[in-house]
Amino acid sequence: MIVVMKQEASEGDVEHMVQRIESLGLKAHVIVGTERTVIAAVGDDRKTHKESLESGPGVASVMPILAPYKVASLELKREPTMIRAGSLSLGNGAVGVIAGPCSVETEEQLIKTAEAVKKAGATALRGGAFKPRTSPYSFQGLKEEGLRLLAAARDATGLAIVTEVVATEDVDLVARYADVLQVGARNMQNYRLLEAVGKTDRPVLLKRGPSATIDELLLAAEYILDAGNPNVMLCERGIRTFETHTRFTLPLATVVYLHSKTHLPVVVDPSHGTGHTYLVPKMAAASVAAGADGLIMEVHPDPENALSDGYQSMTFEQFDDTMRECRKVAEALGRKM
Numbered sequence: 001m002i003v004v005m006k007q008e009a010s011e012g013d014v015e016h017m018v019q020r021i022e023s024l025g026l027k028a029h030v031i032v033g034t035e036r037t038v039i040a041a042v043g044d045d046r047k048t049h050k051e052s053l054e055s056g057p058g059v060a061s062v063m064p065i066l067a068p069y070k071v072a073s074l075e076l077k078r079e080p081t082m083i084r085a086g087s088l089s090l091g092n093g094a095v096g097v098i099a100g101p102c103s104v105e106t107e108e109q110l111i112k113t114a115e116a117v118k119k120a121g122a123t124a125l126r127g128g129a130f131k132p133r134t135s136p137y138s139f140q141g142l143k144e145e146g147l148r149l150l151a152a153a154r155d156a157t158g159l160a161i162v163t164e165v166v167a168t169e170d171v172d173l174v175a176r177y178a179d180v181l182q183v184g185a186r187n188m189q190n191y192r193l194l195e196a197v198g199k200t201d202r203p204v205l206l207k208r209g210p211s212a213t214i215d216e217l218l219l220a221a222e223y224i225l226d227a228g229n230p231n232v233m234l235c236e237r238g239i240r241t242f243e244t245h246t247r248f249t250l251p252l253a254t255v256v257y258l259h260s261k262t263h264l265p266v267v268v269d270p271s272h273g274t275g276h277t278y279l280v281p282k283m284a285a286a287s288v289a290a291g292a293d294g295l296i297m298e299v300h301p302d303p304e305n306a307l308s309d310g311y312q313s314m315t316f317e318q319f320d321d322t323m324r325e326c327r328k329v330a331e332a333l334g335r336k337m
């Protein structure tokens with residue numbers, strides 16, 4: 001349920017309602033908006049009558065939240081959520097660009113890439129240190145050494161670091177080095193991992209599972225929000241369909257749909273979404289045209305010899321050209337990139 005407070009409600013009124021909600025066995029999430037404060041009362045509310053909250057001090061109205069996801073819903077919070085993590089600003093008109101290699105391989109590879117993507121206009125550096133690979137025989141990442149190299153690249157360029165955490169037991173370690181925690185497609189429904197990243201103070205980039213519905217993506221985000229972390233970015237990275245010409249099928253209607261249902265920002269990954277470098281630049285520009293709040297793209301100094309995902313990674317020059325195209329689209333639509 002949503003408890004909408006009156007404009008003149010005091011902090012004491014809000015605190016009173018939080019306690020009242022908790023005494024009913026529900027969790028209270030306070031959202032202070034520009035016009036009004038609302039409190040989400042979430043949990044099993046089958047036995048709670050809305051009348052029992054309506055008479056509280058400073059309460060304007062009480063409404064059910066119809067969507068299955070509650071804290072993520074636009075019904076609860078109308079203002080778009082903005083993400084700020086070091087150099088990365090994303091959402092509410094600012095298009096953030098996260099770029100870098102699929103995997104961290106060497107110091108030289110990473111620093112060179114960080115410098116090149118920064119020069120081209122990227123606002124954050126990506127790079128996997130813990131890699132979730134389809135085959136156990138593929139390169140699994142440099143692990144903590146990779147995290148150290150990412151931190152060195154941040155020191156060298158000032159770029160915020162986005163990197164994946166694949167297991168609950170690694171969350172504290174990865175959060176010590178990273179500015180943004182990425183939860184990968186394969187882990188979208190790893191609920192213990194979602195709760196663990198929800199307990200950190202790091203923004204989370206949550207990637208859509210290749211066979212997950214949009215509601216499942218939003219409910220996965222809800223786990224992170226419910227654990228207390230309000231800074232979640234949703235990432236469309238392509239889904240599995242009968243089509244085999246592209247690695248995955250990249251549905252850009254997801255961006256528009258999500259913006260009609262949630263205040264959370266939406267990022268598109270045209271690298272994994274297509275699986276072919278030549279398809280990435282146009283799909284990146286199309287994502288911006290569809291209203292994406294951010295892009296995450298793979299860039300490598302020598303894609304042919306990359307240890308992972310070289311076939312979908314751009315060279316520095318291709319990335320620079322892509323950024324130019326995307327910027328034109330963003331500017332035409334009155335957005336900053």
Ligand code: PEP
Pocket residue numbers: 102128132183184185186207237272
């Ligand atoms: C990645 O970003 O390198 C990655 C593994 O992505 P996904 O989880 O979308 O497959």
Ligand code: MN
Pocket residue numbers: 102103272298308309
């Ligand atoms: Mn990859």
